[in-house]
Amino acid sequence: MNRPVAPRPSLGLRARLMFAFALLCVITTAAVAGGIYVQARVAILQRTQDAAVQAMRSRLQALYPLRDPAPDAAELGRIAGAVAEGDDDALALYHGTRSPAGPGRPCLPFGRPCRPRLDPEVIPEALRREVAGGHIAWQRVVWLDGPHLIIGTPLLIVDPDRTARASGIEVYLAQSLAPEQRSIDGLAASAWLTGGAALAFAVVLALLATRGVLGPVRELGRAARLLGEGEMRARIAVRGSDELADVARTFNDTAAELERHVRQLREMEADARRFVADVSHELRTPLAALTAVADVLDEEAAGLPEPAGRAARLVSQETLNLTGLVNDLIEISRFDSGVAALALNEVDVAELVRATLRTRGWPERVGTELPSAVRARLDPRRVDVILANLVGNALRHGEPPVSIRLRADPRWITLEVRDHGPGLDEAVLPRVFDRFYKASAARARSEGSGLGLAIARENARLHRGDLTVANAPDGGAVFTLRLPSRAPDQDGGAE
Amino acid sequence: MKLGGVSRVLLIEDDPAVREGLELALTRHGHRVHAVESGEQGLDRLRTELPDVVVLDLMLPGMDGFEVCRRIRAAREVPIIILTARGDDIDVVAGLEVGADDYVVKPVQPRVLEARIRAVLRRIGRDQAEMERYGDLTIDRAGLVVANRGVPVALTPTELRLLLELSGTPGRVHSRQQLLESVWEHGYFGDSRLVDACVQRLRAKIEDDSAAPVYVQTVRGFGYRFGPV
Numbered sequence: 001m002n003r004p005v006a007p008r009p010s011l012g013l014r015a016r017l018m019f020a021f022a023l024l025c026v027i028t029t030a031a032v033a034g035g036i037y038v039q040a041r042v043a044i045l046q047r048t049q050d051a052a053v054q055a056m057r058s059r060l061q062a063l064y065p066l067r068d069p070a071p072d073a074a075e076l077g078r079i080a081g082a083v084a085e086g087d088d089d090a091l092a093l094y095h096g097t098r099s100p101a102g103p104g105r106p107c108l109p110f111g112r113p114c115r116p117r118l119d120p121e122v123i124p125e126a127l128r129r130e131v132a133g134g135h136i137a138w139q140r141v142v143w144l145d146g147p148h149l150i151i152g153t154p155l156l157i158v159d160p161d162r163t164a165r166a167s168g169i170e171v172y173l174a175q176s177l178a179p180e181q182r183s184i185d186g187l188a189a190s191a192w193l194t195g196g197a198a199l200a201f202a203v204v205l206a207l208l209a210t211r212g213v214l215g216p217v218r219e220l221g222r223a224a225r226l227l228g229e230g231e232m233r234a235r236i237a238v239r240g241s242d243e244l245a246d247v248a249r250t251f252n253d254t255a256a257e258l259e260r261h262v263r264q265l266r267e268m269e270a271d272a273r274r275f276v277a278d279v280s281h282e283l284r285t286p287l288a289a290l291t292a293v294a295d296v297l298d299e300e301a302a303g304l305p306e307p308a309g310r311a312a313r314l315v316s317q318e319t320l321n322l323t324g325l326v327n328d329l330i331e332i333s334r335f336d337s338g339v340a341a342l343a344l345n346e347v348d349v350a351e352l353v354r355a356t357l358r359t360r361g362w363p364e365r366v367g368t369e370l371p372s373a374v375r376a377r378l379d380p381r382r383v384d385v386i387l388a389n390l391v392g393n394a395l396r397h398g399e400p401p402v403s404i405r406l407r408a409d410p411r412w413i414t415l416e417v418r419d420h421g422p423g424l425d426e427a428v429l430p431r432v433f434d435r436f437y438k439a440s441a442a443r444a445r446s447e448g449s450g451l452g453l454a455i456a457r458e459n460a461r462l463h464r465g466d467l468t469v470a471n472a473p474d475g476g477a478v479f480t481l482r483l484p485s486r487a488p489d490q491d492g493g494a495e
Numbered sequence: 496m497k498l499g500g501v502s503r504v505l506l507i508e509d510d511p512a513v514r515e516g517l518e519l520a521l522t523r524h525g526h527r528v529h530a531v532e533s534g535e536q537g538l539d540r541l542r543t544e545l546p547d548v549v550v551l552d553l554m555l556p557g558m559d560g561f562e563v564c565r566r567i568r569a570a571r572e573v574p575i576i577i578l579t580a581r582g583d584d585i586d587v588v589a590g591l592e593v594g595a596d597d598y599v600v601k602p603v604q605p606r607v608l609e610a611r612i613r614a615v616l617r618r619i620g621r622d623q624a625e626m627e628r629y630g631d632l633t634i635d636r637a638g639l640v641v642a643n644r645g646v647p648v649a650l651t652p653t654e655l656r657l658l659l660e661l662s663g664t665p666g667r668v669h670s671r672q673q674l675l676e677s678v679w680e681h682g683y684f685g686d687s688r689l690v691d692a693c694v695q696r697l698r699a700k701i702e703d704d705s706a707a708p709v710y711v712q713t714v715r716g717f718g719y720r721f722g723p724v
Contacts, residue, residue: 284580285510288602292516295605296523323602341584345671345687346716355672355683377716380672384684 014214018206025202026195033191041184045177049138049149052175056151057136059083060171063155071169073097079155083171089118091172118150118174127152131170140177147177216244220251232259277333283326287319294319328451332435335458342379342462344487349374349413353404356387366391367403374408376485382459383483386467389452390417390479397421398477412465413485418478423471432469433457463487502616505546506530507537507563508578509555513601517550520605526612534563545573548612551595552578553586561593568594572651574615578603591692596653597679598689614680615653627662630724632701632710634662643701653678654697657690661711661721670718694719 063082071079076092076099084090092099098120122143130137131152138151155169219236226234235255238248298316301309334340350370357363387404394402398419405416424432431437436450453467460467465483472478504526508514511532518530529546531537534555541549549567553560564575577590577598587598597611627634631644641648641658650658656678661669669677675685678693694713698705712720 281580284601285513289510289512289516291602292513292520292605296520299523320604326602339584343686343688347672352683359682359684381684381686 013217014210017210017213018203021202021206021209022199025199029195029198033195037184037187037191040187044180044183045140048177048180049151052149052173053136053138053151055085056083056153056171056173059085060153060155070094071097073100076100076169079169079171083173088176089174091118091120091123091174093120093170093172094168118172122174123150123152123172128170131172134166143174147181149175149177151175213244216248220247223251223255227255227258232262273333273336276329277337280326280329280333283322284330287323287326290319291323325449325451328449328455331455332451332458335455335462340458340462342487342489343381344377344489345380346375346377347380348372349376349406349408349415352380352383353387353406353415356384357391357404359384360388360392362391362395365395365400365402367401369403369405371406371408374406374413376408376413376483376487378463378483378487379459382462383481386456386459386481387415387417389456390481393452394419394477394479408485411485413483415481415483416478417481418472418476420476423475424469424477426471429469429471433467501525501527502548502612503544503546504528504612505537505540505549507532507534507549507555507560508552509533510552513552517603517605517608521550521609521612524605524609534558534560537563538566541567541571541573545571547573547616549573549575550578550608550612551575552601553590554580561589564590564595565593568651572649574652576608576611576615587686588688588692591688592695594651594696596651596693598686610680617680629662629665629710629722632724634658641701648700650697650700653693654700657693658697658701658711658721661719665722665724666720668714668717668720674718690719 059082063079071092071094076094076097080090080092080099083092090099122141124139124141127137127139127150131154134154134156136151136153138149140147140149142148143150150172152170152172155167155171157165157167216236216239223234223236232255235252236248238245238252294316297312301312301316303309304312331340350372353368353370354363357366357368391402391404394417398421400420402417402419405418407414407416433453433456435454457467460481460483463483464487465481468480468482470478470480502525504521506514506517506521506528508517508530509532514530514532518528521528529540529544531540535558537549537551540546551560551564551567555563560577564577567573567575574596575594577586577595578601579586579590579598580601590598596615599608599611627636633642633645635641636659639655641650641655657674660674660677671687671690672683672685674690675681675687676683679685679689681689694711695705698708698711701710702708709724710721712722714720
């Protein structure tokens with residue numbers, strides 16, 4: 001049986017399980033950690049912004065009342081200076097005029113300004129418009145080396161009639177969000193870390209789970225394979241009481257049942273074969289007596305008056321046929337019971353073939369192609385049986401010319417026996433070696449026991465060779481006997 | 496040993512039908528057959544009259560064929576042909592080991608048995624050659640006497656023919672097939688175990704050490720040769 005090599009099934013299942021576990025873990029972690037991260041980030045930024053806006057408002061309160069509704073650059077600088085605090089940069093604008101740019105903070109150790117002061121260009125357009133509209137507004141921008149919160153507010157002038165109007169002065173404050181960025185980064189890092197740890201944990205869990213499932217599955221597969229290969233005693237250990245254990249139990253029960261059936265069938269077959277062997281042996285003694293006198297009958301037949309003479313010849317002929325049949329049956333039961341043994345001998349194969357033909361008076365009827373000096377170690381008597389059968393069949397059923405061709409390579413010798421008849425029916429080809437198989441029901445019984453080809457093939461296989469049949473492309477059946485040039489020794493062949 | 500004339504055959508076979516059939520057939524072929532149904536009767540008969548050949552069934556009630564064969568061989572060099580059941584290879588080997596010269600498989604055709612009997616009885620041609628000497632072994636082809644260190648060795652006709660065949664061309668290798676044809680008069684497909692068994696018996700009689708033979712040597716993969724001594 002030709003079975004394609006199955007891909008290891010456990011890998012697929014394992015990969016799928018692992019993938020599912022990992023996916024589950026990633027989604028859960030992402031949802032939890034991501035949600036917390038986003039919420040925390042919003043809360044942090046909100047608080048920072050509120051605090052900054054509040055602080056700026058209170059500082060601006062100190063500027064009132066405004067000294068000059070149309071301030072010059074110096075005045076704007078003073079306003080900006082009052083708003084700025086710590087590291088923060090402030091910028092005050094009044095129409096085209098701006099507070100003077102400061103020296104910028106020195107970057108140690110070089111003392112060069114590494115950061116220009118807040119510039120009007122840095123302030124987003126949308127924020128400017130919002131502030132020009134008279135509202136306090138803020139926006140986060142990425143400026144220079146990090147995120148900054150830029151808060152803008154217009155300065156209002158409260159007229160004596162207590163109405164407020166825009167003074168045209170806008171004050172902007174840039175506050176670094178670096179500390180907040182750091183906290184949020186820390187948050188993200190811990191989210192990643194937690195997620196990674198959870199993923200690793202999930203993979204380990206998945207491995208454990210798959211091992212628990214796949215171990216028994218793999219064992220089941222192995223046992224099923226053994227069973228298929230004819231190892232009827234293959235069983236698996238049942239562990240626990242889960243569904244897998246159920247499967248294992250079912251498998252074991254099925255295997256036991258199968259083993260019982262197979263054993264029963266084998267016993268029946270062995271019984272049948274033993275019966276044939278016993279019958280053949282029992283037939284031998286009366287046949288021995290019959291055979292001993294058949295010749296006498298045959299020789300006396302000529303002198304007998306007519307129905308008796310024909311009867312005598314018939315008895316004699318049929319005794320011979322019966323003897324042949326019984327001998328073949330005994331021979332085949334010897335193959336069945338495994339007692340057939342090779343008597344190996346080193347022979348010249350061409351000489352062996354010629355002897356087979358010579359013994360049966362066939363040399364003129366069979367063409368040969370026999371290279372000389374092909375020596376082989378085989379059982380000459382058994383090879384003679386094979387060849388006699390093949391050539392006999394070809395002469396009887398095929399058309400001349402019948403030919404034998406010998407070929408040899410270092411390991412094998414091949415003998416081809418072919419005729420030039422119509423060949424064998426394709427439907428018949430696979431069955432010609434069956435016991436008692438007759439290609440056509442009309443074929444005369446006397447042409448052989450019906451065991452000849454079966455015995456021939458058994459003989460070939462006893463040599464660890466084989467006998468096959470095919471139709472030649474240009475007509476005629478070709479029987480190919482292939483034998484190892486050194487048949488393996490069993491116990492006690494001739495040296 | 497007779498050829499052409501009447502030869503005396505002792506047939507030991509327990510089955511009455513087979514015994515009668517073979518007796519009938521061999522008698523028709525011109526032999527004088529004395530048939531008995533057990534090994535004991537056969538051995539008794541041998542004490543009073545020595546036949547030219549014994550045809551012995553291996554499956555006998557009471558004393559079995561192997562024991563009968565061994566006892567005959569212990570006392571006599573008369574040729575023995577055993578009757579074996581087809582398929583009982585072990586019987587063949589065991590029978591040849593206890594000294595049988597040839598075997599036929601039952602059911603046997605009388606003409607086959609007849610041919611075997613004639614082969615074992617065939618008169619050994621006496622040469623005019625002088626006494627041949629190989630080491631301690633002397634072969635007298637005229638007197639058909641073989642002696643080892645001057646002591647005559649009792650050989651069965653088959654053993655003698657095998658030795659004469661091999662020693663006729665010292666140093667030449669004879670294949671088992673050739674020996675089967677020339678000594679046993681079997682065809683090409685005779686049973687080579689006949690040769691091997693006979694060589695073993697011959698070595699036991701003429702060699703000082705059967706395991707390291709000097710006269711009948713094995714040529715692996717080809718057969719046997721005599722010498723070189």
